Amino acid sequence: MLKTNAFDAATSGNIPAESVAMIERRRRLLGPAYQLFYKNPVHLVRGEGVWVYDAEGRRYLDVYNNVPSVGHCHPHVLEALVRQASTLNTHTRYLHENVLNFAEKLLSTMPAELSQVMFTCTGSEANDLALRIAEDFTGGTGVIVTEFSYHGMTKAIAGLSASMGPYVKVNGDARVIPAPIHHPADPAQVGKKFANDIRAALADMRRHGIKPAALMIDTFFTSDGGFFDPAGFLQEAIDVVHDAGALYIADEVQPGYGRSGEHWWGFQRHGVLPDIVSLGKPMGNGHPMAGITIQPHILERFGNESSYFNTFGGNTVSSAVGLAVLEVIEQENLIPSVGRAGKAILEGISALAERFPAIGSVRGAGLFVSVDFMTADGAPDSITALAVVNALREEGVLIGASGPHANILKIRPPLVFTAEHSQILVSALENVLSKMF
Amino acid sequence: MLKTNAFDAATSGNIPAESVAMIERRRRLLGPAYQLFYKNPVHLVRGEGVWVYDAEGRRYLDVYNNVPSVGHCHPHVLEALVRQASTLNTHTRYLHENVLNFAEKLLSTMPAELSQVMFTCTGSEANDLALRIAEDFTGGTGVIVTEFSYHGMTKAIAGLSASMGPYVKVNGDARVIPAPIHHPADPAQVGKKFANDIRAALADMRRHGIKPAALMIDTFFTSDGGFFDPAGFLQEAIDVVHDAGALYIADEVQPGYGRSGEHWWGFQRHGVLPDIVSLGKPMGNGHPMAGITIQPHILERFGNESSYFNTFGGNTVSSAVGLAVLEVIEQENLIPSVGRAGKAILEGISALAERFPAIGSVRGAGLFVSVDFMTADGAPDSITALAVVNALREEGVLIGASGPHANILKIRPPLVFTAEHSQILVSALENVLSKMF
Numbered sequence: 001m002l003k004t005n006a007f008d009a010a011t012s013g014n015i016p017a018e019s020v021a022m023i024e025r026r027r028r029l030l031g032p033a034y035q036l037f038y039k040n041p042v043h044l045v046r047g048e049g050v051w052v053y054d055a056e057g058r059r060y061l062d063v064y065n066n067v068p069s070v071g072h073c074h075p076h077v078l079e080a081l082v083r084q085a086s087t088l089n090t091h092t093r094y095l096h097e098n099v100l101n102f103a104e105k106l107l108s109t110m111p112a113e114l115s116q117v118m119f120t121c122t123g124s125e126a127n128d129l130a131l132r133i134a135e136d137f138t139g140g141t142g143v144i145v146t147e148f149s150y151h152g153m154t155k156a157i158a159g160l161s162a163s164m165g166p167y168v169k170v171n172g173d174a175r176v177i178p179a180p181i182h183h184p185a186d187p188a189q190v191g192k193k194f195a196n197d198i199r200a201a202l203a204d205m206r207r208h209g210i211k212p213a214a215l216m217i218d219t220f221f222t223s224d225g226g227f228f229d230p231a232g233f234l235q236e237a238i239d240v241v242h243d244a245g246a247l248y249i250a251d252e253v254q255p256g257y258g259r260s261g262e263h264w265w266g267f268q269r270h271g272v273l274p275d276i277v278s279l280g281k282p283m284g285n286g287h288p289m290a291g292i293t294i295q296p297h298i299l300e301r302f303g304n305e306s307s308y309f310n311t312f313g314g315n316t317v318s319s320a321v322g323l324a325v326l327e328v329i330e331q332e333n334l335i336p337s338v339g340r341a342g343k344a345i346l347e348g349i350s351a352l353a354e355r356f357p358a359i360g361s362v363r364g365a366g367l368f369v370s371v372d373f374m375t376a377d378g379a380p381d382s383i384t385a386l387a388v389v390n391a392l393r394e395e396g397v398l399i400g401a402s403g404p405h406a407n408i409l410k411i412r413p414p415l416v417f418t419a420e421h422s423q424i425l426v427s428a429l430e431n432v433l434s435k436m437f
Numbered sequence: 438m439l440k441t442n443a444f445d446a447a448t449s450g451n452i453p454a455e456s457v458a459m460i461e462r463r464r465r466l467l468g469p470a471y472q473l474f475y476k477n478p479v480h481l482v483r484g485e486g487v488w489v490y491d492a493e494g495r496r497y498l499d500v501y502n503n504v505p506s507v508g509h510c511h512p513h514v515l516e517a518l519v520r521q522a523s524t525l526n527t528h529t530r531y532l533h534e535n536v537l538n539f540a541e542k543l544l545s546t547m548p549a550e551l552s553q554v555m556f557t558c559t560g561s562e563a564n565d566l567a568l569r570i571a572e573d574f575t576g577g578t579g580v581i582v583t584e585f586s587y588h589g590m591t592k593a594i595a596g597l598s599a600s601m602g603p604y605v606k607v608n609g610d611a612r613v614i615p616a617p618i619h620h621p622a623d624p625a626q627v628g629k630k631f632a633n634d635i636r637a638a639l640a641d642m643r644r645h646g647i648k649p650a651a652l653m654i655d656t657f658f659t660s661d662g663g664f665f666d667p668a669g670f671l672q673e674a675i676d677v678v679h680d681a682g683a684l685y686i687a688d689e690v691q692p693g694y695g696r697s698g699e700h701w702w703g704f705q706r707h708g709v710l711p712d713i714v715s716l717g718k719p720m721g722n723g724h725p726m727a728g729i730t731i732q733p734h735i736l737e738r739f740g741n742e743s744s745y746f747n748t749f750g751g752n753t754v755s756s757a758v759g760l761a762v763l764e765v766i767e768q769e770n771l772i773p774s775v776g777r778a779g780k781a782i783l784e785g786i787s788a789l790a791e792r793f794p795a796i797g798s799v800r801g802a803g804l805f806v807s808v809d810f811m812t813a814d815g816a817p818d819s820i821t822a823l824a825v826v827n828a829l830r831e832e833g834v835l836i837g838a839s840g841p842h843a844n845i846l847k848i849r850p851p852l853v854f855t856a857e858h859s860q861i862l863v864s865a866l867e868n869v870l871s872k873m874f
Contacts, residue, residue: 022532029540030751031553031733032740036530043532047525065527067748073523082519086510088484089723090502093473095459095480103466116468121558121725122749128591153745154565155593167742281748286526288558288725288749296468303469305604308590311504311718312559312725314467 004406005389007036013390015040018055039390042398047072050417052398061424063392063399063413069257069282070328071416077285080324081317089317092119093309098319105326109264110293111273118299119291119314123253123280124152126290127216129308130276131156133294134247136302140211141173142246144201148179148404150223151216151251151278160216163223163404173210175201179224180233182363191233195240202244212246214275219266220255225403226370226410228363234270247298248272253280253290254368258329258415261339261366269365282415285325289318334415342366344419345411348426356433358384367417370402371409380405384436391432397425441843442826444473450827452477455492476827479835484509487854489835498861500829500836500850506694506719507765508853514722517761518754526754529556530746535756542763546701547730548710555736556728556751560690560717561589563727564653566745567713568593570731571684573739577648578610579683581638585616585841587660588653588688588715597653600660600841610647612638616661617670619800628670632677639681649683651712656703657692662840663807663847665800671707684735685709690717690727691805695766695852698776698803706802719852722762726755771852779803781856782848785863793870795821804854807839808846817842821873828869834862 007023015023019041026034042060046053049071052060062072070077084098092099103117120126135141145151148163158164159171170176177197180190198215205212215237221227238248255266256279267274275298280290291313302308312318329335346364349371353359358381360372373385385407392399402410413421444460452460456478463471479497483490486508489497499509507514521535529536540554557563572578582588585600595601596608607613614634617627635652642649652674658664675685692703693716704711712735717727728750739745749755766772783801786808790796795818797809810822822844829836839847850858 019532022534022537025537025541026532028552029537029544029554030529031555031731031736033555033736033743033745034529034740035744035746036532041532044525044527045533047527052525052527067528068526072525078523081522085518085723086515088481088489088509089505090481090484090489091504092467092471095456095463095473095478096482097459100459100462100466104462107466116466118467118470122562122747124747125559125562125591132592132595153747154562154591155569156591158569158743164743286522286749286752286754288752288755294468299468299470303471306470306595306601307472308470309472310559310561310590312723315723315725317723318725 004401005037005386007038007041011039013040019043037400038393040393042393050414050421059396061397061421063397063411063425065414066254066259066412067281068286069415070285070325070334071414074285074328076328077321077324080320081287084317084320089315091311092314096316098316098323099314102319102323105323107293109326110277113273113295114277114293116296116299117291117293118308119289119318120310121288121290121312122152123278123290124154124157125310126253126278126280126292127151127157127251128154130249130278130292131160131214131216133276133299133302134214134249136306137298138211138213138246140213140246142205142210142212143171143174144198144215145174145176146179146217146221146224147176148224149218151218175204177201179221180227182227182229182361187230190230191236194233195236198237198240202240212244214247214249215241216249216251218251218254219270220365220368222254222368223402225408226363226368228269228365231269232271234272238272247275249276249278250274251278253278254412257282258335258338259366259368259412261335261342264335283325284318284321287318287321288312289322329415332416337418338366338415341417341419341422342369344422345369345425348422349429352426352430352433356437358433358437364411367411367413367415369411371411373407373409380407382406385409387436388429388432391436392428395428395432397428441838442474442823444475444478448476450477456480474837475830477830479830487851487858496833498834498858500834500848500862502851503691503696503849504718505723506852507722507762507771508851511722511765513765514758514761517757518724521754521757526752528748529751533753535753535760536751539756539760542760544730546763547714550710550732551714551730553733553736554728554730555745556726556755557747558725558727558749559589560715560727561591561594562747563690563715563717563729564588564594564688565591567686567715567729568597568651568653570713570736570739571651571686573743574735575648575650575683577650577683579642579647579649580608580611581635581652582611582613583616583654583658583661584613585661586655588655612641614638616658617664619664619666619798624667627667628673631670632673635674635677639677649681651684651686652678653686653688655688655691656707657802657805659691659805660839662845663800663805665706665802668706669708671709675709684712686713686715687711688715690715691849694719695772695775696803696805696849698772698779701772720762721755721758724755724758726750726759766852769853774855775803775852778854778856778859779806781859782806782862785859786866789863789867789870793874795870795874801848804848804850804852806848808848810844810846817844819843822846824873825866825869828873829865832865832869834865
């Protein structure tokens, strides 16, 4: 998964000498794990709102980055960062209002049952902590994840990230089930099948003497390719998990923070209540911060016995930044605006799908939209998808591909993306497809 | 370990009403895992250099915090943060000079063999990544750690942090050995015994069919209580580890970044060469960043096959901040200054030890100094140590205690602490001890 759209010297485009030198320097200093995007990697130097600029001053519409959630270099977030970083930056073992004000504001966006929060620095750490708590609470070790899941990079969580490829082993007590594939012809079967797949996984755990601990899923199945419909389809699955004594961990690192354009949190689309919610990327608009929210009875024993501490998590600066991001989402009324921009993308690309048969399904929730590319005989078409990704880069639009076959355009821009930006995206895609077909 | 010096409502001092309200709010919002320092917790609002200020404007000498390594709110670091955060904050999959300039500068402080670096956000993530690479390179799963080790909070690394107490299980394939206890009467035996303990652990792994992967140690055995002498004592241990086909992971989260006052890195005190070095706390002067440096042949396969990526690690802002911290250490010539300040602490407290028999051993390397408190019959005296910690807080000095018996004063201030600040610390300690004895 993670090598989708990776630069490869063997198949690279016509790259400027300056980029060649930087790529060589990266390889030497950072080693082989560091990947670059695009056949012709982008050298960015500046960002503002939904726009980023390269070293030649060329402007790109950012349709890829969900981390700068309220827009690159948002002045309100910047002001909070500067103010607090120039005053005091300390951990949570001294009293300070910032972590409390941020915690209170964040929790106010959640269902009342999720009334406590703990802070980490990365979504990987958030999921790792959620896993530790779930194992502690249930006494189980079995975790159910989807086929092309991605939940992070710690040793324990890499073992629950089935998208990492054959080299990274899935945890032996974990069970991998199919993602709830989009099925517009028979929407009722999506949730039914997903729940049945969970029943089968639980039965298989029982056969192997594994006690179940949790279902850990990205609410929008982001790395699996993006599956959103029908709203509410998760309910039966969650009931099955709870009946088995296991917890439901909602990985909201990508679906959360208003991305659905309907609610603050992706799980609200399905009317379900998680036991633990993990948070990450958009929380700090780029500042490294993440965390979990949790129902207190689940945290009680672990919190008392295990004395978790995260040096940087919830520090005075991170808390100021996190609060500022929530304020922007509220003050700029971003959630309905996300809904409008997302609808414009869906409508625009659905219209293109009628003209370009290479486009299969188009689906989304707010500013997370997935566009499948398919061959004439109905197979996933990663060649076209990656050609589109690279052609859009040349057109001035940064975008990525995802899914187990790397054939799915992944559209998840900053939340300040408006319907006007959606039009720019749709036009660029139309240009690219017109040249290709 | 982590509850050493924790606030406890049952034994608390006379706490201002404002603090009581904040403590209640913390418990409600953050749950039971969050600990506060001191019987009377400190409410800090501002920091500058080695000084922090509480809400009443009272000033405290910061002898505890190694995270604000070049001093609270250092202007050069702040300027780098503001400049880059207001320009562009993106991940490492686009080309950008910052991560390369930072990587190059950081690696220039390391032995030539450690020529590649990967960036994470926390020391926990750094040790977790080091572990994954060591297991991959060796094919082993056995890790040797010390009795009261602390390496971080991910599930895998909490299982290698023996100081976490009985509730957090040590990984079944890990082996726990005694720390290399200070032995001024027979310094030669320190390294010999430590190497023999490793030989025994390796033999026990063989008996259990566990293939060894690594020795993971904090170079200064920080959480074990601080053991530094004699310089060079680690060499035999590392040879034993390498002879067994395992790697030496140097946890330099606390000993690194010039803290020894002699070298950039703690392991240089012992003349040994790690296979992987993990870095954390001081890297960003409070900005959440960490990483590993590594010998390229060890990273090669893992890096190519496992496609590690850390969303925030090495981003444009973190890299700018990290570079600025290294520049300050160099431009302000902090390493020799750390050596002078540390020597003044050692000498001052050694003189106090002659007057106050409660002080047992005083030992250190640069600005990491350990002071054991012992009872009259030679047992570890945590009651006195914690009384001193709380009394120093009232005297305007922030400090902590550590070690398996919580009887060891832990002195590890910001690196801009000078010999003049050392005198303030020594005088405050003299005052406190004079009142107590």
